[in-house]
Amino acid sequence: MKSVTFKNKTWDVAADLHLPGGFDEAKKYPAIVVAHPISSCKEQTAAIYAAKLAELSYVCLAFDASTQGASGGPGRYLEDPATRVEDFRCAADYLVTLPYIDENRIGVLGICGGGGYAVNAAMTERRFKAVGTIVGANYGRLCREGDLTPDAAIKALEAISAQRTAEARGAETAITTYIPQSRAQLESYGIEDVDVVEAVDYYTTPRGQRPGSPNKLNVVSTGAAFAWDAYHLADKLLTQPLQIIVGGGRTGAFGSYRDGFELFNKARSEKKSILVVPGATHYDLYDKPDCVDQAVAKLEAFYGETL
Template identity: 70%
Template structure:
């Protein structure tokens, strides 16, 4: 079982689970990996699955809830702020380097879905991160800008956010919206058939992946920064760490397949690899054993070589 710990980001506490390898000896030093959950997720979901497997390979692993979400502190709640999400990684490294049994020269990161995009962004300026792994990494800013796929999707969303912020400044209640339909029935009623949305609803709103720390709630008025965020900005210049990208070959609305190819081509890293899991969708790589095993078959040797 992981150990529940906390570390600070600004003036609030970030909640995390710390995983130790079998036979752990606090007098020794171990390589460590940060494990970042997807957008709308929490540390107990797919991040926990990968954290457990990495710990079994001999790593100290820190899986944490994003600030303003899950069991972490930070007000207002349900905020998805890219700058704060990236700062969480830096603060997580600050925590790891205080542990005598962590080798500060061997710290890596693994990010899943939106957590993968944030991991890439953080690694560009957090040089204590020595190796970057992603699973179905998605560029959250791109997803937000595309919206309904119309040329002015981002502009329409920003106009709506501006109106909501004005209303809240004048005393209105915050608008808390859902990331995805709240149930299979709601998704079917809306006529949504895209594979990523279908499987997101199946994962997050059923016993398959449902967790209290992932309530499918988002503060709408806080989304302005996300519309202007590019997780891969400056990758051509600043992303030099070894990089292992894992994606599935079934494309969906979240675009992690094309984001994987874009990241691979943009990254300055001399050592980089893109592994496409045949027959896998975005959410298959969250928790389906056969697909997770294929991802780990790449990630395990990658971290061993580079940490």
């Protein structure tokens, strides 16, 4: 593995290039762009999948989203769909400059929110020849659902607009968190949803905690996502082979099981498949060895046929 950067507009996007064993620059390799979940970074579950796919002779590029992790950008901790999707196009730009990459054999894999972004990018980025998602989630839907109370999204947007006005007049940038910051805080809130509980266990403990994933979110940046749908036009523009992987265990607020089947039913792709990993929760597919191994076995067959 080696650390690299590529450009998105004027800033550097930080990435790790995972190379196959016995790597030879004189050869041509297929490549896979690997995108981390929302609130995550390239050293967490994205690194696990990138490393395992590199063992299967793919060059894998796992990157930090712009403004997050070690990447630069216009601000910090933005969750802006347009910028996130552009990162994928810029990743493809970078890969096609490498002499050892077969430009006709580039795929993409996204995990959780990175899966939704990967799908959205692939609709217009035709250099991606195959699309894979692991518990892919539609971030726009998550924003719109809010806390499921009537007009929750509208109230959230009004608050975001008010904060934007305040910042335009000189107020400090509002930074919040994606999830509770500890198990104790989670318990104090009385939250029992499996996705949130397991997110806290993954992101705030040694299990998955990494410096590039500080659980910080720019409040104003989320406004654009409320009117964004990761799978909009998938029935018209998503024609690449598609492999969806979801967990068949308890489902929670992040909705990746539901989103997986929505995408499967909607995608125009003639070659598409969905794997339900029995008993697996959303976060089991981040790093639980037996669940990850089932996912990788399916991806090995999928990318082997399509790249």
